[in-house]
Amino acid sequence: MAFKQASRQFEMLVDISLLLDTAREEHGLNFSRGAWNRPGVRGLMLDRGAVERSMNGKKSVVELFSLPLIYDELGRSGTHHWYSADPMPLRAILSDDRLRDAVLKSLIDPGSIYRRLRVAGKWFSEAFWASNPDDATLALGVALDALIGSKNGLPGRAMKERFALLGDAPSARSLRAKEYDELYRVRSTVAHGGMSSKVEEEGFVKNFQREVTWAAWRLIAMQADFSISSDAELDGVFESLRWGTKDWPIGGEGKKINSILQPVAKSDDGVTQQRACESERPA
DSSP states (O other): OHHHHHHHHHHHHHHHHHHHOSOTTTTTOOTTOOGGGSOSOOSOOOOHHHHHHHTTTOSSOOOOOOOOOOOOTTSOOOOOOOOOOOOOOHHHHTTSHHHHHHHHHHHHOOSHHHHHHHHHHHHHHHHHTOSSHHHHHHHHHHHHHHHHOOTTOOOHHHHHHHHHHTSSOGGGHHHHHHHHHHHHHHHHHHHTTOOOHHHHSTTHHHHHHHHHHHHHHHHHHHHHHHTOOSHHHHHHHHHHHHHTSOOOOTTSHHHHGGGGSOOOOBOTTSOBOOOOOGGGSOO
């Protein structure tokens, strides 16, 4: 039981770190690395202490290793292979104080917002390690739903509004709404067995990842600025922002957190890079 709990805590640590990392490419973390690079406990484990005790008294230095046995139907050949995985740069990711604090809270805080981050992190990680862009698109859609959805279920229009209201600049919310529409349309097509050429476009999945990461950080800011402790309170904040009875506080966490989200623009080939935070846009 303790081993399973420790393994799950480690998985959550990796999941949430991936979700909140705004410099994944700088850290060498690119989509489609494949599940074989996914951190975790795998393979065979030996009782090294018992083996080493059995070798006591031998004068030579012995190093343990194992070979997978491959035996064909004729019994004529056997082979072995070395397998490797790219390391997960957790030290580099968690060197950012704000990100490290957010990951720690996500691991131990029982509140509504950080529970959402844990669920979103799981699905974000599934998308990140997927080798198929269709699978990644579906998982990213679930991650975004986990962040901004409601237990009672919401129509697409309401989800689009929530995504836009995460931004602290009203003038930029229509752009966010359009972005959500595009992502939701592609996700919906894939979910219903259709094919979308957008999924195969260079940069689409990476852009979807960035939008989910943006939403996660904005949700953290919302929790800090509006003191949200339950799903009902979150629903109430979204409704108040929608009707204009509340607004993001000037100088609050919503403004400060923009500094970690890198500016963005669309390149000439139409691929969306990291979009600029609303409050950082030139007047």
